[in-house]
Amino acid sequence: MYLGLIKIKIRMIVQEEIENKTIKPINKEAVIIIRHLYKSFGSNHVLVDFNLELNKGEAVVVLGKSGSGKSVLIKCIIGLMKPDKGTIEMFGKNIGSIKNDELDKIRAKVGFLFQSNALYDSMTVRENLEFPLRRHWIKVSQEEVNAMVQDALEDVGLKHTVDMMPAELSGGMRKRIALARTLILKPEIILYDEPTTGLDPITGKEIIGLMKKIQDKYHTSSIIISHDMNCLRMASDRVIVLVDGTCYANESYEQLLKITDPKVKQFFE
Amino acid sequence: MPLAHNLKLFLTEAGGMSRFTGRLFRQWFRPRYEFAEFFRQCFIIGYKSLPLVGLTAFIMGLVLTMQLRPSMMDYGVESQLPAIIGIAIVREVGPVITALIFAGKIGSSIGAELGSMKVTEQIDAMEVSGTNPFKYLVVTRVLASTLMLPVLVMLGDAISLYGSWLGVNIRGDTSFSLFWTQVFDNLSFNDVIPAFIKSFFFGFAVGIVGCYKGYNSSKGTEGVGRSANSAVVVSSILIFVIDLLAVQITDVLGFN
Numbered sequence: 001m002y003l004g005l006i007k008i009k010i011r012m013i014v015q016e017e018i019e020n021k022t023i024k025p026i027n028k029e030a031v032i033i034i035r036h037l038y039k040s041f042g043s044n045h046v047l048v049d050f051n052l053e054l055n056k057g058e059a060v061v062v063l064g065k066s067g068s069g070k071s072v073l074i075k076c077i078i079g080l081m082k083p084d085k086g087t088i089e090m091f092g093k094n095i096g097s098i099k100n101d102e103l104d105k106i107r108a109k110v111g112f113l114f115q116s117n118a119l120y121d122s123m124t125v126r127e128n129l130e131f132p133l134r135r136h137w138i139k140v141s142q143e144e145v146n147a148m149v150q151d152a153l154e155d156v157g158l159k160h161t162v163d164m165m166p167a168e169l170s171g172g173m174r175k176r177i178a179l180a181r182t183l184i185l186k187p188e189i190i191l192y193d194e195p196t197t198g199l200d201p202i203t204g205k206e207i208i209g210l211m212k213k214i215q216d217k218y219h220t221s222s223i224i225i226s227h228d229m230n231c232l233r234m235a236s237d238r239v240i241v242l243v244d245g246t247c248y249a250n251e252s253y254e255q256l257l258k259i260t261d262p263k264v265k266q267f268f269e
Numbered sequence: 270m271p272l273a274h275n276l277k278l279f280l281t282e283a284g285g286m287s288r289f290t291g292r293l294f295r296q297w298f299r300p301r302y303e304f305a306e307f308f309r310q311c312f313i314i315g316y317k318s319l320p321l322v323g324l325t326a327f328i329m330g331l332v333l334t335m336q337l338r339p340s341m342m343d344y345g346v347e348s349q350l351p352a353i354i355g356i357a358i359v360r361e362v363g364p365v366i367t368a369l370i371f372a373g374k375i376g377s378s379i380g381a382e383l384g385s386m387k388v389t390e391q392i393d394a395m396e397v398s399g400t401n402p403f404k405y406l407v408v409t410r411v412l413a414s415t416l417m418l419p420v421l422v423m424l425g426d427a428i429s430l431y432g433s434w435l436g437v438n439i440r441g442d443t444s445f446s447l448f449w450t451q452v453f454d455n456l457s458f459n460d461v462i463p464a465f466i467k468s469f470f471f472g473f474a475v476g477i478v479g480c481y482k483g484y485n486s487s488k489g490t491e492g493v494g495r496s497a498n499s500a501v502v503v504s505s506i507l508i509f510v511i512d513l514l515a516v517q518i519t520d521v522l523g524f525n
Contacts, residue, residue, distance in 0.1 A: 080393050104399040118394035121385070132398040 029055045031189055031221050032077065037086035039072055039245075046072050047083070048245035052223075054189070059215055059222040061232050061253075063267055064242030070225040071115065073242070074191045077223070078112055079103050090189070108136040111182030111190040111220075115197055117174045119166040119181070126162045129153070129181050136185065152180040155217075156210060172203035179210060183218075190214070192224040196231055208234045227267065241267065289481045293411060296404050307409040314375050314410070315417030322421045323428045325370050330358060330429035334436030351443070354433045355452035356460060363426040364464050365512055368471035371418055372504040376479040379410055380500030383483025384493035392484075407484060411476035418472030419465055459524045467515040471508050478504040 032054040039047040046069035054060055064070045075081040077088055079095050088095050090106050098106075119128050129149045133140065140148070153159045156176040166174055175195065182190055195211065196204035208231050215222060215235075224235060232239055232253050239256050241249040241264050249256060249264050257268060334354055341347045383406060386392050395402040434448045482500040486492045 075393070078397055080396060100401075107397055107399060110397075112394070112397045114390045114394055116389045118390040120391055120394075121389075122382075131395075131400075135395075136399040 029057075031056050031091060032223070033087075033089040034077070035087045035089075037073075037076065037088065038084045039069065039076060039081070040084055045245055047076075050086070050242075050245060051247055052240060054221050054223055056188075056221055057215075057219050058237045059211075059224060059235055060238045060240060061224045061226055061236040062240045062242055063227055063232065065227075068242050069245055070242060071193055074112070074193055074223060074225055078107065078110060078191060104136065108132075108185055109188045111185065111187035113175075113178055113182050113190065113192045113195055115193040117166075117178040119174055119178055121166055123166075124162075125153070125158075125164050125166070125169075125177055128166070128177065129184050132181065132185055148184055152184045153177075155183055155214065156180045172199055172206065175199065175203075175207055176210065179207070179214070183214060186218060188220060190220050190222045192222060192226070194225050194227075196226065196228045201230070204228060205230055205234075211235050229268070285485065286477070286481050289484070290477055292403065293407060293477065296401070296408055297412075299404075301401070301404070303405050303409050306405055307413060310409045310413035311417055314413045315420060318371060318374055318417070318421060319424065321374055322367055322370055322425045326363070326367065326425035326429040327432040329362065329366055330354070330432030331436045333357070333362065333429075334433040335439065338436075338440065347441075350437055351433070351448045351451035352455035355430060355456055358429045358433070359426055359456060360460050360464050361512075363429055364422045364468045364471065365508065367422045367425040368418060368468065368475065368508045369505055371414075371421065371472070372475045372508060373501055375414055376475045376500040376504040377497040379414075379476065379479030380483040380486075381493055381497035383407075383480060384486030384496035385490075387484060387486045388489055388493060403484075407480045410480055411473065414476030414479075415469055415472040418475065419468040422465070422468040463515060463519040463524050467511060470511045470515070474507040474511060475504045478507060 030053045032052070034050060034052040037047050037050040038045075050073065052060070052062075062070050062073060072081060076083045077090070077095075082096070091109065093102070093106060095103060095106065120131065123131065126149055129152055130145055133145055133148065149162065150159060153162060156179050158173060158176050158180070161169060161173065161177065166177070169177065179195075190211075192211065195207050199207065208228075211222070211224070212235055214220060222235075224231060226232065236253050239249070239251060239253055240247050241256070243249075243263050249259060249261070251259070256264060259265065334350065337354065338347065338350060341350050341353070383392075386406070392402045392406070395405060430449075430452060434443070434445060437443050437448060479500040482496040482503070486496040488495075
């Protein structure tokens with residue numbers, strides 16, 4: 001009887017290990033693996049059996065209509081929303097079943113650029129940039145913090161704004177500062193939520209150029225939520241077309257242009 | 270049916286607020302402790318409210334004295350004015366009026382601040398930055414407002430009584446020390462302690478309602494305005510409800 005109980009216990013532990021922590025990515029280079037993801041709001045099924053793999057150093061653009069669940073997808077990836085079903089693995093760990101401390105450690109390696117920038121209104125640009133450093137318990141001296149803030153601002157070309165308040169900045173500048181805040185922890189993955197929405201085409205192109213520059217400089221992997229064709233053309237290695245909550249097409253930008261399916265073609269007309 | 274609908278809305282809101290309060294108590298004592306943000310909030314909620322509370326308390330003491338004086342004169346008990354004003358201010362008028370002013374200033378500001386942080390994704394950004402936003406934003410604000418209101422009430426009472434002394438001296442001549450002696454001779458701990466204790470509850474109500482309304486704000490800028498507005502309305506009503514309960518409890522306990 002005891003032997004039976006021990007066997008059951010071992011099986012449970014092994015099962016738990018498989019489900020939670022020790023799943024190896026199918027693709028050794030994959031930093032994010034999403035399997036059979038479902039998310040609904042009442043009767044509105046936003047994500048239905050959605051699958052995605054993001055490889056190291058790759059930039060994937062997720063394209064879809066407004067309200068098609070693109071933002072929900074990246075909020076599920078970063079753990080701001082809980083999916084109804086399915087698994088999301090980041091760096092080999094299932095983020096749905098790990099503790100908050102562990103999730104925070106993973107989040108320290110992931111940058112998130114919010115659609116609304118989400119700069120803290122009551123803090124200066126410097127304080128905004130210092131906030132993630134202080135909160136992730138990264139032990140650095142004040143001199144190092146200052147240097148990191150200066151580096152991040154230099155990357156986005158806004159060194160002179162360090163003591164300004166977010167309200168004093170233009171839309172494009174706010175987006176750059178938000179990008180600098182994302183960069184301060186030198187993330188391995190950056191999630192961009194509609195980075196060019198609300199910007200004029202010229203500033204939008206500048207932001208896309210900046211994203212590309214950052215990817216080349218820091219070899220980050222990115223998931224970019226966008227319906228900006230410039231973003232697709234300039235920043236994507238691969239494009240995923242989200243239709244009815246599922247991954248409808250998964251091709252490079254050039255290949256997508258050749259697809260005649262009306263559900264895909266509508267985005268390029 | 271509008272009545273059934275309104276009842277459902279009320280119960281939903283009450284349930285939401287109860288869950289929110291439960292969550293607050295669960296997080297209250299757990300590390301990580303946000304001391305820096307707590308002291309910053311004490312400064313904003315307490316120190317920065319002092320000019321407004323002080324001004325209203327001063328005017329309240331002065332006006333109350335001037336309006337009470339003719340009636341007291343009619344009954345020939347003008348000399349009892351400091352005693353009556355002292356008891357009225359310390360037991361009831363001071364805590365309630367200060368709490369209502371506090372609800373107007375702090376309740377609305379917390380509701381609007383958290384509401385705007387919610388709709389501009391700043392709360393999400395905080396969570397992504399390895400911060401528990403509930404602990405950082407809600408626990409610190411509720412704790413600061415719970416602890417700061419009693420301090421403001423005490424200071425407000427003192428300023429109000431000073432205004433009352435000036436009011437007495439507009440048509441009379443009472444020395445400062447005589448006025449205070451009369452006030453304190455007629456006050457007992459039974460007057461001071463229940464008033465002091467209930468002001469903690471007033472502060473808690475203002476903090477928790479402001480945070481609840483702001484934290485659950487939605488529908489963009491319109492939602493932010495609505496959060497600020499309903500934070501003031503609900504916390505003001507709660508102040509009166511708590512006051513009513515406090516009177517009953519102090520009565521049962523023999524403080525009256």
